[in-house]
Amino acid sequence: MSDVLSIVLLIVAGAIFAMSEISIAAARKIKLRVMADEGSLKALEVIKLQQQPGNFFAMMQIALNGISILGGIIGEQALTPYIRQMISLFYQGPLLSEISFTLSFICLTSLFILFADLLPKRLAIIMPEAVALRIVSLMRWITFLLMPAVFLFNGLTNIMLRLLNFPTERTELVTTEDIVAMMDAGAEDGSLQKQEYQLIGNVFDLELRTIGSAMTPRDQIIYFDLDDSSDDISQKIIEQPHNDFLVCDGGLDKIQGSIESKEILRLVLKGELAQINPTQIDKDIFYLPETLTLSEALNAFKVATQPFAVIVNEYATVVGIVTVKDLLSSFMGELITPQDEEQIVQRDEASWLIEGLTPINDVMRSLDIEDLPERNQYETIAGFMIYILKRLPKRTDNFIHQGYKFEVLDLEGVRVEQVLVTKMKVKN
Numbered sequence: 001m002s003d004v005l006s007i008v009l010l011i012v013a014g015a016i017f018a019m020s021e022i023s024i025a026a027a028r029k030i031k032l033r034v035m036a037d038e039g040s041l042k043a044l045e046v047i048k049l050q051q052q053p054g055n056f057f058a059m060m061q062i063a064l065n066g067i068s069i070l071g072g073i074i075g076e077q078a079l080t081p082y083i084r085q086m087i088s089l090f091y092q093g094p095l096l097s098e099i100s101f102t103l104s105f106i107c108l109t110s111l112f113i114l115f116a117d118l119l120p121k122r123l124a125i126i127m128p129e130a131v132a133l134r135i136v137s138l139m140r141w142i143t144f145l146l147m148p149a150v151f152l153f154n155g156l157t158n159i160m161l162r163l164l165n166f167p168t169e170r171t172e173l174v175t176t177e178d179i180v181a182m183m184d185a186g187a188e189d190g191s192l193q194k195q196e197y198q199l200i201g202n203v204f205d206l207e208l209r210t211i212g213s214a215m216t217p218r219d220q221i222i223y224f225d226l227d228d229s230s231d232d233i234s235q236k237i238i239e240q241p242h243n244d245f246l247v248c249d250g251g252l253d254k255i256q257g258s259i260e261s262k263e264i265l266r267l268v269l270k271g272e273l274a275q276i277n278p279t280q281i282d283k284d285i286f287y288l289p290e291t292l293t294l295s296e297a298l299n300a301f302k303v304a305t306q307p308f309a310v311i312v313n314e315y316a317t318v319v320g321i322v323t324v325k326d327l328l329s330s331f332m333g334e335l336i337t338p339q340d341e342e343q344i345v346q347r348d349e350a351s352w353l354i355e356g357l358t359p360i361n362d363v364m365r366s367l368d369i370e371d372l373p374e375r376n377q378y379e380t381i382a383g384f385m386i387y388i389l390k391r392l393p394k395r396t397d398n399f400i401h402q403g404y405k406f407e408v409l410d411l412e413g414v415r416v417e418q419v420l421v422t423k424m425k426v427k428n
Contacts, residue, residue, distance in 0.1 A: 083104050
């Protein structure tokens with residue numbers, strides 16, 4: 001009976017060590033860090049074990065191999081007599097001992113596989129952090145007790161790894177791909193809502209997209225000219241009720257400053273004509289180069305006091321303007337963009353109307369397209385059309401790419417205003 005009890009204890013010990021090995025290896029570092037920030041000391045211990053796992057795994061292998069050897073020695077003595085008695089009831093031939101030993105071996109191996117290996121490891125892989133926190137202190141004490149043997153085998157392992165030119169410690173960096181994979185998994189199981197998923201994805205795009213994808217292009221800028229009449233000024237404010245307007249002398253290449261529309265409205269409310277008072281012009285214009293990413297542009301606005309920036313190219317030519325709202329809209333999307341201002345409108349299950357200035361990243365996300373050719377050559381779907389066609393598009397120009405038909409629907413001069421994207425039907 002003592003041998004049977006010993007087998008039970010060995011199975012329990014094996015199960016604990018098996019759970020420890022899997023849970024420490026499978027525990028997610030990001031979740032452990034969150035728990036550590038919340039004050040969990042055991043989470044910190046698990047992180048330390050993951051960063052320097054040599055001693056832990058050396059102890060683990062010593063313990064597991066010791067349990068296996070003891071299980072084989074004790075198990076043969078414990079189970080064989082009972083199995084021999086059972087078999088002898090209906091067989092007493094010359095192979096009785098061999099049959100008893102074989103069945104004893106199969107029973108013992110099955111018990112260890114099921115209760116000391118498979119079952120505990122399945123539990124550990126299902127809830128690795130919870131198991132790791134419960135057993136980490138015990139494992140550290142056992143490692144300390146077995147330190148001489150642990151030091152010997154871990155040292156030999158390190159020597160062999162160095163000879164093979166492999167690292168001796170685990171280096172784990174959380175990359176953008178790791179976070180995106182976690183986002184995808186969260187979106188699939190429903191723990192991450194659609195808006196949250198899109199918002200986080202847009203944040204990663206801030207480093208990839210340039211300021212040109214969010215700015216108002218040069219030909220769409222509404223500005224006041226010093227020679228504008230009162231009626232011209234009033235009409236521009238009525239048609240484009242912006243808070244601020246650029247003031248130019250003959251065109252955008254001669255910017256004199258900016259003026260707030262409320263200064264002109266104050267004159268109108270007093271019964272005076274709408275006009276530009278030179279003393280009301282703010283000469284301090286905030287310029288940004290068109291090569292900045294959206295992330296860099298946001299950082300630039302942090303230290304600037306201006307509500308908008310004028311975007312210039314390398315030749316100091318004005319190519320557009322951008323506001324903080326434009327930058328926020330680039331990754332906040334539907335949260336701050338009114339429904340009637342959406343750049344991508346889905347007509348039905350297989351077609352979309354897309355504005356030409358829509359960032360290509362937004363198009364790829366809406367159409368579930370993973371990659372496009374020479375992605376760094378264009379910022380918008382209009383740029384994509386020009387790149388593929390190798391010329392300025394004309395109305396009805398179209399091509400098929402990755403199962404989608406892209407067709408120019410509307411032009412404003414040479415600028416692509418709208419694109420119709422249709423998902424092609426797969427032919428059997």
